[in-house]
Amino acid sequence: MTFWIVTGGASLLIMTFLFLVFSIYNLLEKEKRAFWRSSIFFFCSLVIILVFFLTDLPFIKWLGGGIFILLTLGLLILFFSPLKKREIEIVGDQRRIDERDIIFSRFEYREGTEIFDEYYTRKPEYKKRDDDIRKFPDILSPPHMNKNPVLFSLAAAEFDFLEHQLTLVDGRESGEKVCLAPSENTRMIKAVIKYLGSDLCGVCLLNQAYVYSHVGRGPENYGKDIELKHKYAIVFALEMDLEMVASAPDAPVIVETGKKYVEAARISITVADFIRRLGYPSRAHIAGSNYQAVLPPLGCEAGLGELGRLGILITSKYGPRTRLGLITTDFPLVVDKPKKLGIQNFCQKCQKCARCCPSQAIPHGEKVEENGVLKWVLDREACYRFWRKAGTDCAVCISVCPYSKADNIFHKLVRKTTEKSAAAQSFSVWADDFFYGRVPSRRKSSIGKLRNP
Numbered sequence: 001m002t003f004w005i006v007t008g009g010a011s012l013l014i015m016t017f018l019f020l021v022f023s024i025y026n027l028l029e030k031e032k033r034a035f036w037r038s039s040i041f042f043f044c045s046l047v048i049i050l051v052f053f054l055t056d057l058p059f060i061k062w063l064g065g066g067i068f069i070l071l072t073l074g075l076l077i078l079f080f081s082p083l084k085k086r087e088i089e090i091v092g093d094q095r096r097i098d099e100r101d102i103i104f105s106r107f108e109y110r111e112g113t114e115i116f117d118e119y120y121t122r123k124p125e126y127k128k129r130d131d132d133i134r135k136f137p138d139i140l141s142p143p144h145m146n147k148n149p150v151l152f153s154l155a156a157a158e159f160d161f162l163e164h165q166l167t168l169v170d171g172r173e174s175g176e177k178v179c180l181a182p183s184e185n186t187r188m189i190k191a192v193i194k195y196l197g198s199d200l201c202g203v204c205l206l207n208q209a210y211v212y213s214h215v216g217r218g219p220e221n222y223g224k225d226i227e228l229k230h231k232y233a234i235v236f237a238l239e240m241d242l243e244m245v246a247s248a249p250d251a252p253v254i255v256e257t258g259k260k261y262v263e264a265a266r267i268s269i270t271v272a273d274f275i276r277r278l279g280y281p282s283r284a285h286i287a288g289s290n291y292q293a294v295l296p297p298l299g300c301e302a303g304l305g306e307l308g309r310l311g312i313l314i315t316s317k318y319g320p321r322t323r324l325g326l327i328t329t330d331f332p333l334v335v336d337k338p339k340k341l342g343i344q345n346f347c348q349k350c351q352k353c354a355r356c357c358p359s360q361a362i363p364h365g366e367k368v369e370e371n372g373v374l375k376w377v378l379d380r381e382a383c384y385r386f387w388r389k390a391g392t393d394c395a396v397c398i399s400v401c402p403y404s405k406a407d408n409i410f411h412k413l414v415r416k417t418t419e420k421s422a423a424a425q426s427f428s429v430w431a432d433d434f435f436y437g438r439v440p441s442r443r444k445s446s447i448g449k450l451r452n453p
Contacts, residue, residue, distance in 0.1 A: 007068040012052055015071065016045035025410050026435075029242070030443060034435040081423030086344035088300065088307055092372035094209035097294060099216030100223065103384050106130055107138070108217045108289070115222050129381050136388035140254070144391025151251035152391065158258030162288040166219050168269045169284040177279030182332040189234060189333065192274065196267045198236040198325070200315055202302030202336040206233040206328055209372075210294045218289030228292050230281060230328035232335070234271070235295065235302040237315055237322040238263055240398075242406055245321055246443040248395035249358065249386075257323065257393050261287035264325035275331045282329035295324040297373075303336035309347035309354060310362055310397040311378040316341055316415075319403025342419045343403070347376070350429050353397035356439050359386035362397060400440050402432045 019042035026035035099105055100119060106126060109116040111134075120127045137143040140159070145152045180188070186203060193201045206228070215224040244256035268284035275282035285291045296313040300306055304324075305315035314320045316339065354362040361383035367374045387394055398404055405411040417424040 008065055009049075009052060011068045011071045012045065012049050015067075016042060016049055019045055021410060025406075025408060029406055031436060033437055033441070037435050078421055078424045078427060079417060081421045083342055083345060083420055083422040083425065085340040085342050086348070087340060088344070089367075089374040090372055091369055091374050094372035096209060096211055096213035097371070098214050099212040099226070099291075100214055101126075102216060103380050105216030107133070107384070118223075133381065133385045133388060136385065137391070139387055139391055139393070141391075147391065148251045151255050155251070155254045155258045155392075158255070158262050159288060162258075162261055162265055162286060165265050165269060165286060166288070166290055169272065169286060169290055171273065171276055173276040173281050174279045182334050185332055186334045189271065189275075189331070193234070193236050193267060193271055196270060197238070197263055198267055199239045200237040200304050200317060200322070202235050202299070202304045203333045204233050204235065204298060204301035204303075204335050206230050206293070207298065207301060210297050212292055212294070226292050228283070228328060230283065231330050232328065232333045233293065233298045233302065234327040234329065234333070235299045235304060236264070236267065236325045237299065237304055237313075237318070238325070239318045239407075240321045240323060242321065242404070243443070245395055245399050245404065248399040248442070249390040249392050250442070251392060253395045253399075254392040257395070260323035264323055268325045268327050272327050272329070275327070275329050278331065280329055280331040282327060282331060285326040285328065287323075291326070293326060293328065295326050298326065299324055301338055303339050305339070306341055306343040307375060308343055308401070308403075309351065309376045310401065311376065312398075314341075314343050314347075314401070314403050317407055319401050319405070320398045321401075321404040342425065345422070346402075346418060346425050346429070349425060350402065350432075352400050352402065352429075352432070352438070356396055356400045357383075358390075358394065358396055359383055361386070399442075402428065402436075 019038055023035055023038040023042050026038055101123065106119070107130070109119055120130075140152055140156045145156075189203075190201045211228045212226050215222060215226060238260045240256050240260055244252045247253055265284070265286035268286055272282040272284040283292070285293060285295075296307055296311075299313040299315075305313045308314040308320060310320060312320050313322070313324065315322050351364055354360075354364045359379070359382045361379040363376050363378070367376050370377045383394070403415070405414075414424075414428060418428050
């Protein structure tokens, strides 16, 4: 019977320690609800430990044995429940997307201009819904500026800065090539991108299915055929500040978005120029009106993560709480492989982003086919309509995603476990709702104090 007492006591101590660690992490992350709930579990475990070690009741040995057996079985189920990982399914031919059709392009067309008339004559199916959205003030326009002049002005300055960088994205390569092995080139490029500030980086072949077919916005001629024949795509990701994102959909989130896009532009322009100086063609693709390819699926092919229910890339380390950068080039590189992280399975069970979406633009149901890919398809117009109402890029879905938690030891363990175990995924979905809320409360960012008096 001593064995059951010892193992039971050890199990209680381990469980109590885990709740203590969880409480401390929640306190550091300013997660009030999770902190109080985890603290209650910690104190309850502490009381049980005191009863267990300070009393000599007959049932103690049976209690110890029961706790040990339950904890052992629970851990075995959590860690070893098999997970058949789903993949992104290509179910048909993929045509190149016309950039003129994406929602950000359509809302740059001004009524009364030739481009506006040409586009809606050719695509009348978008006209009525787009006109309805135009009734709301544009993002970062004066009606929204009045809500928070300081933060919205800062965001506007960031996005204006991006537009001034468009002439730097391309250029002529040097006539003399530096010849190294593709593996050495890859190691060097990833090291440079990390040195310049990137958090994640991967390489894939430039899949022409993800290159836009025609110019829809920016300094190049509207409607021009896009010819992007580079062989490789270098995709990198920058972590967005957790506190800033947690304020979504308020002003701090668009400030953080603008900041990361500026940083991504700096990295991609610098690295593209660096590659050209080594003698190889290279082009930077930066936010605003410069992308010639669709970044999330390229990020998936480069091994940075998987496409989630919320319609964007969920990375292996920071979830969807990132902004992506892209460089295309002919510089000889070694490509990475896509990773199966179990995110498709998790998103199937979770649905928190769909439940919390202010515009209900994220689907609750099953995947559907779009352009040859089986995926969850957003109502993009409903999403952008809310952006116009809020005056920001919303990001509520990013904020509430369980994968967006801080990259600390505790959450790393949870991610690794859910990557391999079906039971751990189901338990994590329940636990995230229980501790953080089915609809988590919005938090104020410290930068939100930068207001006019």
